Amino acid sequence: MLLALDVGNTNITIGVFEGERLLDYRRLRTVRDQTSDEWGILLRNLFALAGLDVTQIKGIIVASVVPPLNRALGEMAARYFGLEAVFVSHDTNTGMPVLYDNPQEVGADRLVNGVAAFHRYGGPCIVVDLGTAITFDAISRQGEYLGGVIAAGIGISVEALFAKTARLPFVAFEVPTQVIGRNTVASMQSGLYYGALGTIDAIVERLRGELGDDTRIVATGGQAHLIASQSRWLGTVDEHLTLEGLRLIWDRIQSS
Incomplete structure (x- = not known):
């Protein structure tokens, strides 16, 4: 399963995929000073409520526009899922050429x-x-x-x-x-x-x-x-x- 996080200034949307199928999604408030442990416990509780097995998460990918949260989310991925999160940026292999000036x-x-x-x-x-x-x-x-x-x-x-x-x-x-x-x-x-x-x-x-x-x-x-x-x-x-x-x-x- 894949854990996908869309980190916005107001909300964070969390989705869990199995293949191409979106199994579950949640929307939470963006809390900038939340620690990696708080994020880990919160996500594990959400998984439990949804009846999903966290051990089946094989990848984590993040689109974040809130840089202060990136470190906590990266640490959460490593500590609670044993995975290195992929943070999407202009350097990511998206397959889409970017023609922005910068x-x-x-x-x-x-x-x-x-x-x-x-x-x-x-x-x-x-x-x-x-x-x-x-x-x-x-x-x-x-x-x-x-x-x-x-x-x-x-x-x-x-x-x-x-x-x-x-x-x-x-x-x-x-x-x-x-x-x-x-x-x-x-x-x-x-x-x-x-x-x-x-x-x-x-x-x-x-x-x-x-x-x-x-x-x-x-x-x-x-x-x-x-x-x-x-x-x-x-x-x-x-x-x-x-x-x-x-x-x-x-x-x-x-x-x-």
């Missing part, structure tokens, strides 16, 4: 998403990942990582609106019943939702203008379903895209 600047999650999207949907394609930041990644017809767009995430917008205003409350992000809000909370929810929706659709439309009308659009991330429900462009939501990309890269490394 490949070192591309986040591991963006590379992994690109690999999975091209494998599943072909090119050209655009991956929209609604995480702490909203990232748009463009993959060419030939399977090259071209670059993309980074915008403020929905959670950041919610927190900023609350923190920078004296009288506005903290609100949940959800689909409004109508555009015109009849109270402060409804007005904020409308602004947050349709502001994010408009931004995403506008950026995707411009990216399609550069890549071509046959470009596939794939959305992933925690809030993808909410936005996709009213988006003009986000027709495909792939919840496990990043985990699938990690599996594909692991298989490529093992076969090379």
